Amino acid sequence: MAKDSEPFSEKLRVPEALTFDDVLLRPKESAIEPDEADTSTRVSKNVRLNIPVLSAAMDTVTESELAIEIARHGGLGVLHRNMDLDAMVEEIEQVKQADELIIREVITAEPGQTIREVDRMMNEAGVSGAPVIDDDDEVLGIISGTDIRPYLEVGESDEVREAMTDEVITAGEDVTPREALELMYEHKIERVPIVDDQNRLTGLMTMAGILQRREYDNAVRDESGHLRVGAAVGPFETDRAQAADEAGADILFIDCAHAHNSNVVESAREIKDQTSADVVVGNIGTREAARDVADFADGVKVGIGPGSICTTRVVTGAGMPQITAIAQVADVASKHDIPVIADGGIRYSGDAIKAIAAGADAVMMGSYFAGTDEAPGRVITMNGKKYKQYRGMGSVGAMQSGGGDRYLKDDDEEEFVPEGVEAATPYKGTLESELRQLVGGMQSGMGYVGAESIPVFKERAEFVRVSSAGQQESHPHDVVITDEAPNYSPDGS
Numbered sequence: 001m002a003k004d005s006e007p008f009s010e011k012l013r014v015p016e017a018l019t020f021d022d023v024l025l026r027p028k029e030s031a032i033e034p035d036e037a038d039t040s041t042r043v044s045k046n047v048r049l050n051i052p053v054l055s056a057a058m059d060t061v062t063e064s065e066l067a068i069e070i071a072r073h074g075g076l077g078v079l080h081r082n083m084d085l086d087a088m089v090e091e092i093e094q095v096k097q098a099d100e101l102i103i104r105e106v107i108t109a110e111p112g113q114t115i116r117e118v119d120r121m122m123n124e125a126g127v128s129g130a131p132v133i134d135d136d137d138e139v140l141g142i143i144s145g146t147d148i149r150p151y152l153e154v155g156e157s158d159e160v161r162e163a164m165t166d167e168v169i170t171a172g173e174d175v176t177p178r179e180a181l182e183l184m185y186e187h188k189i190e191r192v193p194i195v196d197d198q199n200r201l202t203g204l205m206t207m208a209g210i211l212q213r214r215e216y217d218n219a220v221r222d223e224s225g226h227l228r229v230g231a232a233v234g235p236f237e238t239d240r241a242q243a244a245d246e247a248g249a250d251i252l253f254i255d256c257a258h259a260h261n262s263n264v265v266e267s268a269r270e271i272k273d274q275t276s277a278d279v280v281v282g283n284i285g286t287r288e289a290a291r292d293v294a295d296f297a298d299g300v301k302v303g304i305g306p307g308s309i310c311t312t313r314v315v316t317g318a319g320m321p322q323i324t325a326i327a328q329v330a331d332v333a334s335k336h337d338i339p340v341i342a343d344g345g346i347r348y349s350g351d352a353i354k355a356i357a358a359g360a361d362a363v364m365m366g367s368y369f370a371g372t373d374e375a376p377g378r379v380i381t382m383n384g385k386k387y388k389q390y391r392g393m394g395s396v397g398a399m400q401s402g403g404g405d406r407y408l409k410d411d412d413e414e415e416f417v418p419e420g421v422e423a424a425t426p427y428k429g430t431l432e433s434e435l436r437q438l439v440g441g442m443q444s445g446m447g448y449v450g451a452e453s454i455p456v457f458k459e460r461a462e463f464v465r466v467s468s469a470g471q472q473e474s475h476p477h478d479v480v481i482t483d484e485a486p487n488y489s490p491d492g493s
């Protein structure tokens with residue numbers, strides 16, 4: 001030891017760091033009914049959500065199917081990056097095209113086609129009608145299932161022009177959904193071709209599309225009305241960042257297990273310079289890390305080793321208990337008006353709302369959603385119970401499919417040093433019902449603290465410290481549980 005350096009034993013004067021089970025929200029006087037609590041929040045500088053929930057960028061959690069569903073219900077899906085660029089672009093497009101009011105890739109018919117051909121074409125495409133257009137895309141008519149039913153005595157080899165309705169109702173690009181619906185009701189039709197000023201087809205509005213969109217009144221959409229979506233990009237993947245940005249991703253998530261690394265910070269800054277989407281930097285877990293990205297990040301993501309499938313803390317000896325990590329990062333981020341996302345370790349709705357109380361604006365979850373219908377993968381049965389696969393992105397299997405650079409390792413290493421495990425999680429049914437339990441529980445937490453909105457809750461919430469006896473008291477005890485509560489299991493699965 002050098003003569004003047006601090007004694008090693010000084011290192012043992014360690015600060016305390018807390019996580020979810022160490023704390024509870026202190027109940028406060030309240031005039032808030034939980035159902036009325038407003039859960040809208042900001043997840044990055046330019047993106048707001050209606051519920052403070054994101055799905056993890058993991059290959060057993062978020063692909064377009066789950067991303068579409070979570071955005072329809074007010075949250076945000078973050079697409080994983082264990083896929084090549086083309087596949088990711090396609091996934092982003094899938095989300096952006098879902099619930100589109102004006103369908104752009106319209107199935108069309110030509111006047112000279114036979115009824116048989118058009119019938120087959122519509123069946124294959126799963127549509128029940130098609131605009132009939134000429135070589136210049138001009139709309140000549142519309143043909144639907146009713147036009148070609150046998151009782152109208154149209155032969156299978158007759159031409160479309162003989163069976164189509166040629167007095168076709170069209171609308172311009174500026175038609176509103178309400179106007180389009182009125183047209184459909186008035187003329188007893190189910191679809192309206194959208195045309196330019198020369199009567200050329202540019203799209204199609206359907207009654208089913210408009211009504212479906214009305215169902216999702218809590219959806220989060222961009223300025224053009226498309227569902228919002230996030231995309232994970234590796235810390236040095238500038239090409240993926242550009243491709244995802246061009247494809248319309250609303251937020252790029254720098255996907256790194258330890259973003260407080262000078263090369264990662266530098267690269268993230270470059271990605272921010274080269275793209276127009278918001279850039280969320282993560283993961284970090286300290287004040288110092290937040291300070292080092294505060295000049296360019298549109299959001300920060302917190303979590304060093306809290307995840308259910310993570311082995312980072314045991315493999316590397318490094319990590320930061322999540323409640324303390326969130327609070328430390330939020331201390332700095334709030335001064336720079338940068339939203340904070342708490343990522344990992346959330347088992348219950350109570351954990352999620354504690355994360356917000358500690359300073360997060362939203363939470364990201366993997367295991368909570370991996371067992372839903374919308375997550376990738378099949379349902380498997382083990383010992384009579386249903387499960388879905390869930391694996392860490394730092395597990396051997398996931399790293400073999402790419403993404404080892406999340407752990408700042410080469411993808412082509414012969415022997416990985418994994419920081420995650422492959423697992424199974426109980427099958428849970430629809431994402432919608434999981435979200436209802438999650439957000440309902442969070443709203444009840446807001447009710448106990450007397451806060452009508454997320455910003456008010458963040459200000460008003462206080463913690464009390466829980467002993468291990470207190471923690472035992474918090475869970476069902478001295479009973480045998482006989483029902484399957486939709487929002488509780490003893491191990492949080």
Ligand code: XMP
Binds near residue numbers: 309311344368
């Ligand atoms: P939960 O607890 O919601 O955590 O299942 C999801 C988050 O865990 C992170 N993650 C990992 N962390 N090794 C890690 O140390 C891994 O293999 C791994 N895979 C995912 C990630 O931040 C995710 O959102």
